Amino acid sequence: MASLHDVAKLAGVSKSTVSRVVNNEYGVKKTTKIKVLQAIDECGYVVNQVAKDLKSQRTNLIGVVVPRMSSHATAQGVDGLTRTLEKAGKHVLLANSHQAHEREVEYIQIFNQKRVEGIIFYATHLDDQLIQAILQSKAPVVLVGQDGSLFNIPSVIHDDYRVGFEAGQRLFNAGCRHIGFLGVQKDDIAVDEQRSSGLIKSLKMNRLSLEFHAHSDFSIESGYKLTKQYLSNFPETDGIFCATDRLAVGAINALREMRIDIGVQVKLLGVGNDELSMISHPQLSTFSYAFEKAGENSASMLLDRIEGKGEEMSKLVLTFKDVNRETC
Numbered sequence: 001m002a003s004l005h006d007v008a009k010l011a012g013v014s015k016s017t018v019s020r021v022v023n024n025e026y027g028v029k030k031t032t033k034i035k036v037l038q039a040i041d042e043c044g045y046v047v048n049q050v051a052k053d054l055k056s057q058r059t060n061l062i063g064v065v066v067p068r069m070s071s072h073a074t075a076q077g078v079d080g081l082t083r084t085l086e087k088a089g090k091h092v093l094l095a096n097s098h099q100a101h102e103r104e105v106e107y108i109q110i111f112n113q114k115r116v117e118g119i120i121f122y123a124t125h126l127d128d129q130l131i132q133a134i135l136q137s138k139a140p141v142v143l144v145g146q147d148g149s150l151f152n153i154p155s156v157i158h159d160d161y162r163v164g165f166e167a168g169q170r171l172f173n174a175g176c177r178h179i180g181f182l183g184v185q186k187d188d189i190a191v192d193e194q195r196s197s198g199l200i201k202s203l204k205m206n207r208l209s210l211e212f213h214a215h216s217d218f219s220i221e222s223g224y225k226l227t228k229q230y231l232s233n234f235p236e237t238d239g240i241f242c243a244t245d246r247l248a249v250g251a252i253n254a255l256r257e258m259r260i261d262i263g264v265q266v267k268l269l270g271v272g273n274d275e276l277s278m279i280s281h282p283q284l285s286t287f288s289y290a291f292e293k294a295g296e297n298s299a300s301m302l303l304d305r306i307e308g309k310g311e312e313m314s315k316l317v318l319t320f321k322d323v324n325r326e327t328c
Contacts, residue, residue, distance in 0.1 A: 002045040021036040021040075059115045062091070062117060062118050062302065063092075063114070067123075073291045074122060076295065079292055081298055095110075095111075099124060104123075111139065120295075120299065123144070125146070125189070131151050134148070140302060142301050145158070158289050158290075160191065164197060165201055166198075167199055167271075171239040171241065171269065177208060177238060178234070179199070179241065180214070181241050182226055183213060184217065185217070191243050220253070222247065223242060223253075224250035225250075225254075240268050242268065245270035249276050263326050267328040269327070269328050272288075274286075283325035286323045288320060288323050289318070
C-alpha cells in the first residue's frame with residue numbers, strides 16, 4: 001500500500017506539502033496541487049481517515065438513537081436525516097434502544113466516548129435522568145418527538161396537541177358522541193398526554209367528555225386487545241381516536257371480529273399515515289405527519305449547533321394533514 005512518502009517522492013515535493021493537499025489546506029500552488037493529486041492517483045494512495053480526523057479534531061460521526069426500528073415514523077425520519085447529513089460529509093451511527101430507558105442514557109454516553117460530533121435523539125419520554133444525560137453530553141443533542149426546549153435542548157416536534165383537538169372535531173362532525181382514546185405509556189408526553197389533552201379540549205367545547213383513556217405499547221396486538229376490552233366496558237362507544245396507526249389497525253381487527261360496522265357504528269382515526277393504513281380493511285382515516293421533514297430539520301439544526309450557529313432556534317413545530325378514508 002502506497003504511503004505519504006511514496007506520493008511525495010513521485011510528485012517531487014515534501015511530505016508536508018502532500019499533507020496540505022490531502023487536507024485541502026491553503027498555501028499550495030495550483031500546479032503543485034495538480035502534480036500531487038496525479039501522484040496520489042498513480043500510487044493508489046488511500047487517505048488515513050482516522051489520522052485525518054484526529055488532526056482536524058473532527059470525526060464526522062453523528063450518533064442517532066431510535067426507540068425501535070419497526071416504526072414507520074423512525075424509518076422515514078432516518079431517511080431524511082441521513083440524506084441531509086451525508087450531503088454535509090457526515091456518517092451516521094444508529095443505535096436502537098428497544099424503548100429501554102436505561103439504554104438511551106447508555107447510548108448517549110457511548111456516543112460521547114466515540115467522539116461523535118452530535119447526537120439526534122428520537123425520544124418517547126423525558127425524565128430527569130435522561131435530561132441530565134443530555135445536558136452533560138459534550139456533543140450537542142437534538143431531540144425529535146419530545147419537547148426539550150424548557151431545558152434548552154433544541155427539539156423538532158409534531159403538533160400533537162392540535163392533532164388531538166382536530167381528531168375530536170372530526171369525530172364529532174361525523175356524528176360521534178361517545179369517544180374513547182387508545183394511547184400509549186403515560187410518560188410519553190407527546191403521543192399520549194398531548195394528543196389526549198387536545199382531544200379532551202375538543203370534546204369539552206362540544207359539551208362531551210372522554211369515555212375512556214387506555215394505555216398500551218405501540219403494537220397492533222395491543223390495539224386489538226384494548227379495543228375488545230374497552231368496548232366491552234363501554235358498549236356505547238361510537239368513536240375511537242388512536243394515538244398511532246398501528247394501534248388503529250389493531251382496533252380495526254378487533255372491531256371486524258366483533259362484527260361492528262367500522263365507519264358506521266364505530267368511527268376510527270389514527271395518526272401517522274403508515275403504509276398499513278392504506279391496506280387495512282376498511283382503509284384507515286388518519287393524520288399525515290411530516291416524519292421525513294422532521295429528520296431533515298433535526299439534522300440541519302444539529303449541523304448548525306456543531307458549527308456554533310442556530311442558537312436562536314429552540315424548537316421547531318411541524319404541522320400535519322388530514323387523510324380522509326373509510327373509517328371516519
